[in-house]
Amino acid sequence: MTNISIVLATHNGAQYLAEQLDSLARQTRLPFELIVSDDHSSDATMQIVGDFAKTANFPVKLKANKPALGFRDNFIAAAQIATGDWIAFCDQDDIWRPEKLERVAAFAEDPRVTMIVHQAALIDPAGANIGAFNQGIAET
Numbered sequence: 001m002t003n004i005s006i007v008l009a010t011h012n013g014a015q016y017l018a019e020q021l022d023s024l025a026r027q028t029r030l031p032f033e034l035i036v037s038d039d040h041s042s043d044a045t046m047q048i049v050g051d052f053a054k055t056a057n058f059p060v061k062l063k064a065n066k067p068a069l070g071f072r073d074n075f076i077a078a079a080q081i082a083t084g085d086w087i088a089f090c091d092q093d094d095i096w097r098p099e100k101l102e103r104v105a106a107f108a109e110d111p112r113v114t115m116i117v118h119q120a121a122l123i124d125p126a127g128a129n130i131g132a133f134n135q136g137i138a139e140t
Contacts, residue, residue, distance in 0.1 A: 020096070
């Protein structure tokens with residue numbers, strides 16, 4: 001069975017973070033681990049992640065960057081800590097569908113597959129669909 005690490009880079013993400021973490025906890029296939037790399041947040045981000053780690057059904061590792069590394073290096077720092085077979089990158093304001101990791105794992109277990117990308121639905125702050133982020137993907 002393929003182990004999937006989730007890598008989450010944060011910076012002052014308290015407004016949406018709890019909902020994203022809840023969506024990770026509701027996965028039909030739980031992650032191998034969650035790595036959170038925080039880029040010197042000044043809001044409640046670290047507290048939210050710490051509280052989540054206490055109840056999560058999978059390991060949660062928290063890395064605090066001081067000084068801040070910047071968006072790209074923050075993700076790279078988190079990825080370097082991951083120990084799973086695969087890495088699923090995650091933004092602090094995402095909301096994942098419950099079957100996301102299960103669907104990804106079906107492809108990840110094929111030894112010919114080396115990278116997986118997919119479309120995403122864009123939503124407004126109230127959760128209403130406002131379009132698609134297709135990353136140049138023509139098929140669904």
